[in-house]
Amino acid sequence: MxxxxxxxxxxxxxxxxxxxxxxxxxxxxxxxxxxxxxxxxxxxNKTRPLEYLLGRALADRCDVLVTGGGPGSNFCPAAAVAARAAGLDCELVVCGGDDWDDGYGSANLAIAAAAGACIRPIGDHAREALDAAIEERAADLAAAGRRPFPVPRGGSxxxxxxxxxxxxxxxxxxxxxxxxxxxxxxxxxxxxxxxxxxxxxxxxxxxxxxxxxxxxxxxxxxxxxxxxxxxxxxxxxxxxxxxxxxxxxxxxxxxxxxxxxxxxxxxxxxxxxxxxxxxxxxxxxxxxxxxxxxxxxxxxxxxxxxxxxxxxxxxxxxxxxxxxxxx
Ligand SMILES: Cc1ncc(COP(=O)(O)O)c(C=O)c1O
Missing domain, CATH: 3.40.50.1100 (Rossmann fold)
Incomplete structure (x- = not known):
């Protein structure tokens, strides 16, 4: 089904x-x-997985999408705008420091920020570290009484x-x-x-x-x-x-x-x-x-x-x- x-x-x-x-x-x-x-x-292409991820997040009455990616990620802005359209907050865990404006992928994160996403740099350039950081942030949000919907990078x-x-x-x-x-x-x-x-x-x-x-x-x-x-x-x-x-x-x-x-x-x-x-x-x-x-x-x-x-x-x-x- x-x-x-x-x-x-x-x-x-x-x-x-x-x-x-x-x-x-x-x-x-x-x-x-x-x-x-x-x-x-x-x-x-990232619009397609987001339709089903947000469909589930809404069915489960979640209130914040937590995901992430590298500073040039195409998934991050799509997720942020999609979350906003669905009425959810969005937190993006991104690798790199606070200077995420690297002049290359920055336009993507600017779109995410414009959609109201909270961008959280993890200060580590290894993209492999992101999925664990996403889970960690979701756990913190749940402990604070929110209903997070964690999604690994790429929506995979x-x-x-x-x-x-x-x-x-x-x-x-x-x-x-x-x-x-x-x-x-x-x-x-x-x-x-x-x-x-x-x-x-x-x-x-x-x-x-x-x-x-x-x-x-x-x-x-x-x-x-x-x-x-x-x-x-x-x-x-x-x-x-x-x-x-x-x-x-x-x-x-x-x-x-x-x-x-x-x-x-x-x-x-x-x-x-x-x-x-x-x-x-x-x-x-x-x-x-x-x-x-x-x-x-x-x-x-x-x-x-x-x-x-x-x-x-x-x-x-x-x-x-x-x-x-x-x-
Ligand atoms: C433009 C573009 N093409 C292809 C891909 C690869 O898609 P997937 O992560 O589903 O393999 C991505 C992933 O972010 C992408 O942004």
Whole structure:
């Protein structure tokens, strides 16, 4: 059964054909699933898990959402605005010191602050420390008589994963109903993988198409087992059959490091902007799109690039490069 949903996104997000990109790549159909246009603040793919997380928080009569992330997190502003819309307070545990205005992700935290979120830096730059700090803060709030709803960074719980299990059905329906895929099933659906929830949701739904996850922050073994565990737990929660791991491949695209795009990643992002008008960030979109451009030639049939958002850091990085004369 689908859990309670607090609607935020404008769904379905558009599915469009990338004609100019196809011409440059010299291949047949490339489709774009535009979750960057998910329609709530600039939440991108993170709007989807938040619908089910807030649905549960409201059903449980919670009064404060407690979550967190790095200073550049796209989940934090989306969570803060979503909590406000649902009538909940929001506390964000972020790594780094009080100087969270690092000139890069700061616009994201500014959105969160504008939504009224209380931002709590933990003074530790290790993102791995965040989930424990979120639980700790939630326990303190509960001890003070509040009703907190703690969510680990990225919203990566089996419940949050439901957002993308539903999204998988959304894409399948769009492909069936439109002529975009030319009657063929996608040969590959490509998306960026951070905390793993989006990719896991697709897997949980058991879609008829294979998924290529592009890991940007964790080594392969770690992220692969995380995605499978989340997919299984989500499928169980929904009463779906156990997901088939053969539908999923994950590649390690960390390259020069988390949040740092290689020359090839930047060239791919430029291609996306110049052909299809896509704004891709260095952390997620550029790396996933670079993998898509490398793989597209080797597969027969339509490929789908799932644009997961990250528009705020994408614009911040462009601004720095334009001002620095490094386009
Ligand atoms: C723009 C963007 N794309 C992709 C992802 C990865 O999604 P997930 O954490 O569900 O793997 C994130 C995560 O924050 C994101 O912000």
């Amino acid at each position: 689908i859990p309670p949903r607090f609607p935020l996104a404008v769904l379905p997000t558009p599915l469009v054909r990338a004609h100019q990109l196809e011409a440059v790549l010299g291949r047949g159909r490339v489709l774009l699933k535009r979750d960057d246009l998910a329609g709530f603040a600039v939440g991108g 719980t089996p419940l949050g994963t439901v957002g993308f299990a539903v999204a998988a059905d959304e894409l399948t329906a769009q492909l069936e109903q439109s002529v975009l895929a030319g009657g063929a099933e996608p040969a590959l659906v490509v998306l960026a993988v951070g905390s793993g929830s989006s990719c896991a949701g697709l897997l949980a739904a058991g879609p008829p198409w294979p998924v290529l996850g592009v890991s940007v922050s964790r080594p392969l073994q770690e992220i692969t087992s995380k995605v499978h565990a989340l997919a299984q737990a989500c499928a169980r929660l929904l009463g779906y059959p156990p997901p088939r791991p053969r539908r999923l491949e994950i590649v390690d695209a960390r390259g020069p490091g988390f949040g740092v795009a290689s020359q090839a990643d930047r060239a791919a992002a430029r291609l996306a902007l110049h052909t299809e008008g896509l704004l891709l960030d260095d952390t997620y979109g550029a790396k996933a799109f670079a993998v898509l451009t490398r793989r597209a030639g080797g597969v027969r049939g339509p490929v789908v690039f799932w644009h997961t958002g990250g528009v705020v850091p994408a614009v911040a990085a462009l601004r720095r490069r334009v001002l620095g004369g490094r386009m």
